[in-house]
Amino acid sequence: MTDAPLLSVLVPAYEYAEGVERILQALEPLSPDVELLIFDDSPAPDMAGLIEAHASRWPDLRYRHNPSALGGPLGAGNNWNALLDAARGRYCLLMHHDEMPLGREFCSRLRAALTDRTAPEVLLLDVVLLDGALRPLRRHVPAWLRWSVVRYAPGYLFRRNVIGPTASLVVRREHFPRFDPSLRWLIDVELYVRLCRAGLRWQRLAGLEVGSIQRSDGTITASLSGELHRIDAAERVALRPRFPRDRLWLGAPVGGALRAVEQVLWLSLRVVERAWTRLVRLKPRS
Structure with missing residues (x-):
């Protein structure tokens, strides 16, 4: 392809071929103006067969096994940045x-939104x-909470990641910040805060959904395991000088009372949300 693709779907893989295959199947059939990059940081290149099986149905697919191609794994943050640097969409x-x-209709709706003349940067x-x-x-x-934080209080993301996984954001390539590989736990929300404050046009596409599978293995949370509390605390201290206006949500001691009030409000919201979800599920269809 000589022209730049409309969209680059970037998949950082690590020892979970089942998840990569699920993404491939969910995206097919794909428009030829979409490229897919899979950079595999697994010790063994066990996804090569899976990629070969799908390659004939993807006009623009690139797979790289980092340890084989680069002499060793990149690590999570560096692998994500390598995908962003290699993207052409x-x-x-x-x-x-x-x-x-x-x-x-995920792909068709996303494509329509990105080709509209009023398409946003995010x-x-x-x-x-x-x-x-x-x-x-x-x-x-709730959608209203995510949108309110994005527009008015991005620093709150350091307290609660209400945006969610990186797959919930589609960003113009030249505006996509690079991840800070020195971070392990707050690596995504630190990028989100910078992105929210970059003065870009955001748009929410209601009803276009990504799923986040609540697994206990193969995730960053699982890999940090018993170290999570220590790593989280250390990263919050390290980030305070870079984000002085967000010291409250980064855990500065002076904000303890306000965070306690926020905790009560957050738990109350969760209770109401669960009750509403059960009510909607039990409501008889007309």
Whole structure:
């Protein structure tokens, strides 16, 4: 392809071929103006067969096994940045192997939104949490809360990641910040805060959904395991000088009382949300 693709779908893979295959199947059939890049940081290149099986149906697919091509794994943040640097599309969507597009019209609706003459620099997609059997559990957070934080209080993301996974954002390539590889736990929300404050045009495409599979293995959370509390605390301290206006949500001691009030409000919101979800499920169809 000589012209730049409309969209680059970027998949950082690590020892979870099942998740990569699920993404491939959910995206097919794909328009020829969409490219797919899979950079595999796994010790062994066990996804090569899977990629070969799908290659004939993808006009623009690139797979790289980092340890074989580069002499060693890159690590999560560097792998994500390598995908962004290699992307050629006008827009980028970074989708991890425990995420997936939802709905048969996902690609066609996304393409229509990106080709509209009023297309924004950042498109915010809805997030649905899924169990291991891919059954919907609930929405990540209410849409009004996500949108309010993005527009008015991005620093709150350091307290609650209400945006969700990276797959919920489609960003014009030249505006997609690079991840800070020195971070492990707050690596995505730190980027989100910078992106929210970059003065870009955002748009929420209601009903266009990505699923986030709530797995206990193969995730960053699982890999950090018992170190999570220590790593989270250390990263918050390190980020305070860079984000002085967000010290409250980064855990500065002076904000303890306000965070306690926020915790009560957050738990109350969750209770109301769960009750509403049960009510809607039990409501008889007319």
